[in-house]
Amino acid sequence: MPDTNLPPSKTPALSKNEGIKARSRALRGTIAEGMGNIVTGALAEDDTQLTKFHGFYQQDDRDLRAERGRKRMEPAISFMARLRIPGGRVSPQQWLQLSEIARERANGTIRLTTRQTIQFHGIIKGNLRPALSAVNDALLDTIAACGDVNRNVICTSNPHASPAHMEALALARRLSDELLPKTRAWHELWLGEERVAGGEPEDEPLYGTTYLPRKFKMAIAVPPQNDVDVFAHDLGFISIERDGAVIGYDVSVGGGMGMTHGETDTFPRTGDVIGFCTPEEAVAVGDAVIRAQRDHGDRSVRKHARLKYTVERMGVDAFKAEVERHLGHKLAPAHGASFTGTGDHLGWSQSPDGTWQYCLFIENGRVHDLPDRRLLSGLRAIANVHRGEFVMTANHNLIVAGIAPEDKAGIAALLLQYGMEQGMSALRLASMACVALPTCGLALSESERYLPGLITKLDAVMEEAGLRDQPIVLRMTGCPNGCARPYLAEIAMVGRGPGRYNLYLGAAPDGTRLNKLYRRDVDEKAILEALTPLLHEYAAGREEGERFGDWVIRAGHIQATTAGNRFHEDLPEAVAA
Secondary structure (H helix, E strand, O other): OOOOOOOHHHOOOOOHHHHHHHOOOOOOOOHHHHHOOOOOOOOOHHHHHHHHHHOEEEEEOHHHHHHHHHOOOOOOEEEEEEOEOHHHEEOHHHHHHHHHHHHHHOOOOEEEOOOOOEEEEEEOHHHHHHHHHHHHHOOOEOOOOOOOOEOOOEEOOOOOOOHHHHHHHHHHHHHHHHOOOOOOHHHHHHHOOOOOOOOOOOOOOOOOOOOOOOOEOEEEEOOOEOOOOHHHOOEEEEEEEEOOEEEEEEEEEOOEOOOOOOOOOOOOEOOEEEEEEOHHHHHHHHHHHHHHHHHHOOOOOHHHOOHHHHHHHHOHHHHHHHHHHHHOOOOEOOOOOOOOEOOOOOEEEEOOOOOEEEEEOOHHHEEOEEOOEEHHHHHHHHHOOOOOEEEEOOOOOEEEEEEOHHHHHHHHHHHHHOOOOOOOOHHHHOEEEOOOOOOOOOOOOOOOOOHHHHHHHHHHHHHHOOOOOOOOOEEEEOOOOOOOOHHHOOEEEEEEEOOEEEEEEOOOOOOOOOOEEEEEEEOHHHHHHHHHHHHHHHHHHOOOOOOHHHHHHHOOOOOOOOOOOEOOOOOOOOEEO
């Protein structure tokens, strides 16, 4: 229930989604009936909220929306399905199966996400059951990949890098499995599992009948790399090592990226570290944090329902006390950890166990075949000979991991044959964009389709300034909901409307400081006009090893945040173009 401290007569009304969940019969709704309706390619509105818990969203092609509307046609409805792959690790055989699903049941592409998983786009209603059944045949699922539950758990990439990395992967899987909803609705609807008549009623001991107030995200980091942006998540575990062994995890709570333009009571926030737990306690800590959010999260206003707002409203100490109450004991004091960066180690590297890995840059996460860079076909060719695994990163790149030394030359040859190993600027290699148009219903501006061309223009500026090899984390989203974690980028563009963005600068390169709004409502011309002199000034005035996000603060172009670990965009130093 909402933590309102108001008498029942004045308790705010619950949001519409709370009623949909409560009436859903453990997430079944009328989805089965809707799937049988061949008159429309869509599902009922209430059911589209429930299908998120099953791992997919209903979308339409917004490029065609106006034309189809003029012709009085239904929108071009399709579905985006997202897999649950904790830690992002799949076998070569699974990769082959997933790429076949993309070809046969979706739009022929695989989209790697910033949460170490895969999205299929363009699935029509008639292909939903076959696609999800094929996912199950690959020993994977889409359960709880979306919806008001704990979603795909991410962790620092490449489990071969150290024992701590392998333990992080194992923890991600334990957290994901232990904190799954218990309903069998997914298996019934998509695999044809029969429900036993008169059987025991289903029980959701963790989530209850209305699940969580909003989505819930977890990340596990292994210092010194913060490639998961651990402070951007509702719950973070930071690996603490002593003498080469993991002794436990510092615990952070209350991170989150989304906000709404012009609404100052919504904001991005980085998490607070509230203590330390042993490896054996980590799953119990995850359970306790979810229970605290379940009981105290805002169920009246969904824009305020994420854990970050619960922590802000209750206060860090009070929320920690509630977590400890569910846990049954106090958390130990945090040990503290530092990070060096948020990017991936691209290209070739060797692990302590003697195996090799190649981290492949996937621009904006889209795996498809272009004339000069045939990623989909090339990765299928690698999967046919590779004996290790594929690991998706939280920067939507892909690691061909666990390569035996005798197999390295053959895989290197395939990378070249399919044009996958290409020289790119440091700016492009450190960039991310969300999907945005034409399928995301929330997008206000272009992102995935637009950013590559903008980077080409910025590359010319970087080249002129002598910065081609200088990494600067650059991220773009088509709306302020923050799917590509823009507020932790040194340079970020967040969509406001067609062709217009808010420009943010100054996040810490290690993911510990949010950026700040620098220019509001700018188009491409204004973005280039704002960044060109800054980049030249940075090239001339930076100190040795100084990153752009730190320099813009030292040089006085952005003030260091005075709002602690959160901000809103209506700050006085931000100006319109």
